[in-house]
Amino acid sequence: MTIFAFFVVSICLSILICGILLKFSKNLGIRNYQDYIIRWSAQTKPSLGGISFYIVFLFSLIFYAIIFGEDDVFRNSKLLGLLTAGSLAFLLGLADDAYNTRPLLKLGAQVVTGLILVYTGTYLPVSNILWIDTIFTVIWVVGVMNSINMLDNMDGISSVTAIGILLASSFGYFWIHNQTASIWLILNFSVIGALIGFLYYNWNPSKMFMGDAGSMFLGLYLAFTAVDSLWNIGVHYENHRWLGMLVALVAFTPAAADTFTVVINRLKRGQSPMVGGKDHTTHHLVYKGLKDKQVGIFFLVISVLSAGIAATMIYLISASQLVYASLLALYFPLVFGYLFYTTKKYKQKD
Template sequence: MREYLLVLFTTAAVTYLLTGPVRKFAIAAGAMPAVRARDVHREPTPRLGGIAMFGGLCAGLLVASQLTHLGRMFVQSADVKALLSGAGIMWVLGVLDDKWGVDALVKLGGQMIAAGVMVWQGVTVISIPVPGFQTVTLSPTQGMIISVTLVVVMVNAVNFIDGLDGLAAGMVCIAAMAFFLYSYRLWYGYGISDAAPAVLFSALLIGMCLGFLPHNLHPARIFMGDSGSMMLGLMLAVSAISITGRVDPDLVTAQTGGSQTAAIHVLVPIYIPLLLPLTVIALPLADLLLAVVRRTWAGKSPFAADKQHLHHRLLEVGHSHSRAVLIMYFWAALIAFGTVAVSITNTARAVVLAFAGLCLVGIVVLLMPRFRPHAPRAVQAFVPPRYRKPEPAEPVAPAMAELSAEDKELLGRLGTGAHAIGSNRAERGN
């Protein structure tokens, strides 16, 4: 765990420190497009935040390669090299789009090329365990199609939610945290070494998001752009693909003591290894599907941008920018960590009840868009200004008493002049 935390904090620190210089570079390079009709921000904001994220990724991998246990992964597996090559292609494509703009079909082709390069280097879905049946081994063609499709869907799902300050980075960070717990449990809980690359990729992803978020929270000083959002989606997909089909169910059931009930419960996340990565981005995926249906039904291209995403609808209901982002965080964390809780606990009923209770809380918050919580006065000095109670207005009389005689005379003349102007307008009206 210490090595993973070291990689995480290194990635976060490098990303954070690089984001400031990258912002200045983006402004100098002219990567500050004008505000569009579908945008929520009001002032031009520089992009290219993905440059800082890619720097943090490279720094984290460099540190990991020098560590005792993680260093073995670079020799024993080709997953790290495949991730770096695919992320590099996706990052270059995103930088070009942030600066000059890239056609949607060209961008889709670039995403497929990046996914194909990783598949060619071995990051592919090998087999899929099916409950009550057996492990279905996929042919190379089938594995390639499923892997490329998963990468493209993940990339575009993350890109679709990059519409509010801090939304995409926070959502991906929550997804990466949940997947980190899931894969770390398989690696150290059951001794499945094939889960180690997924643990490393999740730690890198968390560090990239945490390092970028302080610069991207509302009001954002820089956007990650497609160079960041597409790279985050690719890394989330690689984390899922690198573990899919490589977990032997017999290694898990051997530790259940032969109990069929316990074995079935433990194998829930193993039988459907793609369930968790898909559930942690359930909201972006739902937004993506709704956008495709909505635009196709209207006779438009599925890639045509609009202002009807889920986060846009939250703003229309009456939620503030920060509240809309926090609501999306809440639902993403509820789905992601709820899935992890079901896979690691035997008290499924308690998990379901807790999940239902939190859903009720979320619905109540959604129905109260104008409710503004205020922190107690004892801690108001430690919270942002928007959570502080407004100070009572001072009475006018003491303020007038503090004025000098000259100021009072000047105010009197202004009042007399205003009264005279009003009288003249009234006479003209008559």
């Protein structure tokens, strides 16, 4: 009941915040009126919707502290690390929306957010050697933040992908801790509520975009919760670290498949993977003949399916059915193979 209350309030709060931003900030968050190279839509719209994610996150923390006491919030090193790193990611995105920050500065700030998570106790369980785990954690955080940012190229895509990941993460938290009112589950469903509220304005045809402030914070949050609830599944049950990696990969299927496809294709063309363009899997599905809204529905379906398969893998791992859990991981290469094939068959259009 507590989670449901936070969830509903978060939806309403997100709709209210986005509505206010849309009404009073028509010309904010739009950096280049004539730059249509990266954005799929040729119509300029405010890129401020992601601000609601951060505000809802802060309000959820505050109300949780009021209702359940401050100890779970202000004496929780992991949570304080998430708050600090998330705030830095949000400010980084906000600066990028306003001033187009330099790529090296942006990368440096992303590395710092990863180091903050490690310092406060959140890191990938790749080995028993801290410096190795630190390197992999920073790579993971930077990769997820940029992946979500890159996927924010068409109405609703990043939001539905993030919702699927958070559903898988929430199942992982529930299955490990069996606590329906834990701070982590409440935060997850609060962010899901914020995303649903934002989708009211971002679903095709959209009225506003997420912006880098939203995608940077969201990417950081997803990177954190995936480490805490998905990557650690293998260690928690069987001490097989690779199982947690497979669960996370399946949960991130839409984002990972798009990122890998874009990076591979751009490197083959001799282009930088970090430069925007209309060569994402979402774009190629349109080149194939789908409407923008149909692409959104397609990614919604595979995101929910990814969450369901990841949750099933968690259950199988907890039941020591490791072979069956591993076989379900074949879902990722199947989706990746299909999307990658789509980009080979249909050439990019300017």
